[in-house]
Amino acid sequence: MLTLYQFNSCPFCWKVRSLLNYANQPYETVDVNPMEMKGLEFTDHKKVPVLTDGDKVIVESATIVDYINDNYAHASKDAESKTWTDWVDQTLIHYLTPLIHPNLTTSWRNFGQIMQTEQYPWYKAILIRLGGSIVMPMVAKRLKKKYTIQDAEAEYLSAINHWASNGLAGKSFYGGDRPDFVDCSVFGVLRSGDKLGVVKTAKNSNADFAAWYDRCYPIMSR
Numbered sequence: 001m002l003t004l005y006q007f008n009s010c011p012f013c014w015k016v017r018s019l020l021n022y023a024n025q026p027y028e029t030v031d032v033n034p035m036e037m038k039g040l041e042f043t044d045h046k047k048v049p050v051l052t053d054g055d056k057v058i059v060e061s062a063t064i065v066d067y068i069n070d071n072y073a074h075a076s077k078d079a080e081s082k083t084w085t086d087w088v089d090q091t092l093i094h095y096l097t098p099l100i101h102p103n104l105t106t107s108w109r110n111f112g113q114i115m116q117t118e119q120y121p122w123y124k125a126i127l128i129r130l131g132g133s134i135v136m137p138m139v140a141k142r143l144k145k146k147y148t149i150q151d152a153e154a155e156y157l158s159a160i161n162h163w164a165s166n167g168l169a170g171k172s173f174y175g176g177d178r179p180d181f182v183d184c185s186v187f188g189v190l191r192s193g194d195k196l197g198v199v200k201t202a203k204n205s206n207a208d209f210a211a212w213y214d215r216c217y218p219i220m221s222r
């Protein structure tokens with residue numbers, strides 16, 4: 001059995017889930033407690049996602065999706081796939097935290113939504129919501145500095161336009177008539193922020209993106 005150790009709002013984790021869902025591969029999820037990373041005692045790697053496949057422990061989302069694809073999903077890739085998956089990991093993903101946690105008020109509201117989908121006892125949920133909405137705006141500030149993001153929303157929408165114009169380029173999916181490895185990667189990171197405003201913002205700004213996202217959803221989200 002495959003087990004994914006995750007946070008439900010983690011873009012790296014959703015990248016993995018979207019590929020597993022695409023492959024119709026059964027798996028179970030374990031929500032790791034972000035305050036103490038409880039649940040990951042069996043590995044020295046203290047970040048999610050972590051995937052176990054029987055006795056095997058696989059860490060780092062890029063390695064995990066390659067492992068899933070080689071062993072289970074067999075989604076197609078083309079010569080440009082790596083350029084796009086690198087763009088997802090090195091550019092697109094960095095806009096999410098500044099958009100979802102720009103300040104304490106928005107972060108608190110979004111954590112309310114996030115906690116609805118996580119499996120914690122109520123007292124832990126309150127601690128995580130409070131701690132998270134204090135810490136995450138600081139993380140967002142640090143990320144903006146590190147990746148020289150000035151206007152997170154404008155730059156994010158420009159990235160969405162880049163994906164729609166140059167990735168989809170008039171096709172139903174990046175993969176053509178069927179989604180492929182790259183579609184799962186782009187969809188996955190955005191799916192993590194589905195109820196947190198980022199998908200709505202992108203859909204409102206780009207109709208081709210909106211249609212693509214809605215085509216992917218029943219295939220990759222579960």
Ligand SMILES: N[C@@H](CCC(=O)N[C@@H](CS)C(=O)NCC(=O)O)C(=O)O
Pocket residue numbers: 007009010011012037046047048049059060061062
């Ligand atoms: N390079 C890693 C990044 C994973 C990552 O940053 N995960 C975050 C959650 S979105 C995490 O586990 N943070 C907890 C921590 O750093 O203590 C990957 O691609 O798997």
